Amino acid sequence: MSDAAAGSAIELRQLTKVYKAKEGDVRAIDALDLQVERGEIFGLLGPNGAGKTSTVEICEGLEEPTSGEVRILGRSWGEDSQGIRERIGVSLQETKFFEKLTVLELLELFASFYAKPMPLPELLALVGLEEKATQRYQNLSGGQCQRLAVACALIGYPDLLFLDEPTTGLDPQSRMRLWEVISSFREGGGTLLLTTHYMEEAATLCDRLMIIDHGRCIALGSPKQLIAELGAGHVVSLEAPGIGERLQAAELSSLASVRESTSLGDELNLTVEEPHVALPAILSLLREKNIELAGLSTRHVSLDDVFVHHTGRHLRDEEPRK
Amino acid sequence: MRPSVIKQVAVTSLREYLRTPEAIFWTYGFPLVMAVVLGIAFSSSEPGAVRVVIPETSQAAFADLLEKDNGRVEIEVRPADAAERALSMGEFDLLLQGSREDPSLRIDPRRPGSELARFHLERLLAGESETAGPRIEAVTEPGARYIDFLIPGLVGLNLLGAGMFGVGGNLVQMRTRHLLRRLTVTPMRRSEFLLGFVSSRVLLSLPAPFVIILFGWLAFDVPLRGSILTVFLLTLLGALSFSGLGLLVASRVRTVEGLSGVANMVMMPMWLLGGSFFSNERFPEVLQPLVQAMPLTHLNDAYRDVMLGGESLGSALLPMLILVVIGLISFVVALRIFRWK
Numbered sequence: 229m230s231d232a233a234a235g236s237a238i239e240l241r242q243l244t245k246v247y248k249a250k251e252g253d254v255r256a257i258d259a260l261d262l263q264v265e266r267g268e269i270f271g272l273l274g275p276n277g278a279g280k281t282s283t284v285e286i287c288e289g290l291e292e293p294t295s296g297e298v299r300i301l302g303r304s305w306g307e308d309s310q311g312i313r314e315r316i317g318v319s320l321q322e323t324k325f326f327e328k329l330t331v332l333e334l335l336e337l338f339a340s341f342y343a344k345p346m347p348l349p350e351l352l353a354l355v356g357l358e359e360k361a362t363q364r365y366q367n368l369s370g371g372q373c374q375r376l377a378v379a380c381a382l383i384g385y386p387d388l389l390f391l392d393e394p395t396t397g398l399d400p401q402s403r404m405r406l407w408e409v410i411s412s413f414r415e416g417g418g419t420l421l422l423t424t425h426y427m428e429e430a431a432t433l434c435d436r437l438m439i440i441d442h443g444r445c446i447a448l449g450s451p452k453q454l455i456a457e458l459g460a461g462h463v464v465s466l467e468a469p470g471i472g473e474r475l476q477a478a479e480l481s482s483l484a485s486v487r488e489s490t491s492l493g494d495e496l497n498l499t500v501e502e503p504h505v506a507l508p509a510i511l512s513l514l515r516e517k518n519i520e521l522a523g524l525s526t527r528h529v530s531l532d533d534v535f536v537h538h539t540g541r542h543l544r545d546e547e548p549r550k
Numbered sequence: 551m552r553p554s555v556i557k558q559v560a561v562t563s564l565r566e567y568l569r570t571p572e573a574i575f576w577t578y579g580f581p582l583v584m585a586v587v588l589g590i591a592f593s594s595s596e597p598g599a600v601r602v603v604i605p606e607t608s609q610a611a612f613a614d615l616l617e618k619d620n621g622r623v624e625i626e627v628r629p630a631d632a633a634e635r636a637l638s639m640g641e642f643d644l645l646l647q648g649s650r651e652d653p654s655l656r657i658d659p660r661r662p663g664s665e666l667a668r669f670h671l672e673r674l675l676a677g678e679s680e681t682a683g684p685r686i687e688a689v690t691e692p693g694a695r696y697i698d699f700l701i702p703g704l705v706g707l708n709l710l711g712a713g714m715f716g717v718g719g720n721l722v723q724m725r726t727r728h729l730l731r732r733l734t735v736t737p738m739r740r741s742e743f744l745l746g747f748v749s750s751r752v753l754l755s756l757p758a759p760f761v762i763i764l765f766g767w768l769a770f771d772v773p774l775r776g777s778i779l780t781v782f783l784l785t786l787l788g789a790l791s792f793s794g795l796g797l798l799v800a801s802r803v804r805t806v807e808g809l810s811g812v813a814n815m816v817m818m819p820m821w822l823l824g825g826s827f828f829s830n831e832r833f834p835e836v837l838q839p840l841v842q843a844m845p846l847t848h849l850n851d852a853y854r855d856v857m858l859g860g861e862s863l864g865s866a867l868l869p870m871l872i873l874v875v876i877g878l879i880s881f882v883v884a885l886r887i888f889r890w891k
Contacts, residue, residue, distance in 0.1 A: 329565055337559070384736075
């Protein structure tokens with residue numbers, strides 16, 4: 229194995245980041261361990277402020293960790309920052325490029341930084357911006373800007389790609405186009421660290437993912453594993469005013485086929501093995517307690533339910549910001 | 551460092567500038583408009599009349615003055631309290647009261663026009679004619695008028711602005727747009743970026759001084775007596791020096807508002823004390839160390855020596871050295887403390 233290929237793509241040991249603030253220190257990352265293997269598409273999933281971006285930016289060498297160890301492609305930032313920069317590709321959460329430059333000119337600039345950049349026609353075709361090559365950056369749509377940002381990240385044939393919320397705020401069509409770009413990068417054998425707060429994105433793209441909240445890992449595994457860990461394939465969601473307080477957890481979990489209940493105030497989520505068995509029992513309990521439902525829905529367990537299971541909160545944040 | 555990267559960064563910055571019409575206006579249009587306005591404002595050969603106010607209570611005492619047509623002195627009568635207020639607001643240079651035999655003058659001695667007003671009024675009170683006294687000739691030959699003083703000063707200011715906003719402003723904008731941090735996660739070296747960017751901005755600030763000088767010559771006959779090569783060298787060093795200052799000013803601030811604060815803190819004293827609009831040689835002794843510490847002072851002096859005095863490169867060596875030293879110190883400090891995030 230050559231030196232360049234030695235080691236995991238990303239290795240974080242007890243990573244901690246504390247931001248000093250007037251109102252007291254903020255622990256953005258709290259003793260996080262993470263290992264991403266080469267060729268993996270790894271997702272960091274969590275709500276805003278969970279510590280995803282801080283983690284990624286420490287990996288990218290943009291932020292210094294307060295403590296802990298960081299190894300990227302087998303090297304540390306202190307030893308060989310230039311070597312790492314030549315082998316990674318980055319798309320930050322909010323970057324605005326030079327307004328008056330055309331797509332092609334911006335790519336020429338980034339190409340000049342790398343010893344062997346991807347030929348620009350090939351790159352343009354990869355991200356589907358051939359027709360926009362001579363358009364100025366200021367005239368691009370949000371989705372096109374994002375694809376350009378990803379193109380700039382891909383230009384140096386990176387071994388490791390970082391995409392920080394690449395699809396936030398994009399319409400479904402633009403999101404699909406970016407997913408295609410990511411898939412073709414995966415086929416080339418590259419490693420990707422992706423952050424997102426869209427659970428379906430994480431479920432579709434990622435080989436493995438880590439759900440983080442308040443800078444800590446709350447779940448780690450493949451999307452299938454994480455869902456399987458809940459022990460039941462379905463969720464029954466009941467809505468009624470104050471329903472969480474009116475029903476005891478014990479009486480619910482004793483019902484047939486119900487594994488667990490999570491109260492969210494006016495909403496009650498039950499993980500259920502077989503809905504057709506559980507539903508009659510649930511409804512008769514409700515009748516017994518004289519609870520009138522405002523709504524009832526059943527669905528397959530999703531990553532959001534995994535998050536709810538661990539934190540008692542929804543990932544929410546489904547709507548694009550700004 | 552790789553020349554190809556430096557070149558690509560410079561080309562990027564040049565493209566961005568050349569496609570921004572408003573940036574071009576602030577480089578070329580603004581100094582020319584200023585030259586025209588100030589040139590015309592100060593080119594009238596007759597100085598304006600001094601303005602005197604008399605409170606109504608003293609109107610009768612000075613009736614004889616009011617009847618005469620005084621070319622140099624304009625007199626108005628106002629109610630007593632209004633007269634006092636108008637004087638303090640600067641509407642008048644002088645307030646005249648008391649009796650004809652025992653007149654008293656109220657002036658603000660700190661105001662430049664006051665002494666002139668007193669001089670003219672005293673002659674008027676003594677009944678001397680305006681034409682009495684030594685014959686007076688107005689200075690009108692090129693090289694000795696206010697516009698001749700002004701044009702080199704505008705050139706200096708132009709370079710200062712180019713450094714502060716061209717270098718400083720653009721860098722801060724790239725920082726707020728997260729573009730600087732995006733660039734630093736590539737194999738681009740920071741020195742390559744700064745060298746490419748600053749050299750493009752220096753290149754961009756070179757033509758404007760010559761446009762201003764050419765305009766001064768065409769519109770007002772402002773001479774260029776020294777060598778144009780010396781002027782070029784001065785311009786190059788001035789641009790480099792102020793680019794360093796711009797880099798320093800922009801090295802830490804995170805917002806465009808923050809930059810305009812810091813840039814104004816640097817620019818305002820130079821506008822006032824740098825000798826662009828009026829000579830700073832007669833400023834109070836306590837201010838002189840500050841005046842001498844300003845690169846603009848030396849750049850302006852050197853331009854005037856070369857353009858108006860026809861001095862050669864030799865006489866500009868000291869100011870050039872000062873510019874180089876100030877520029878170098880700024881660059882070194884800026885690079886140490888520069889914030890890429």
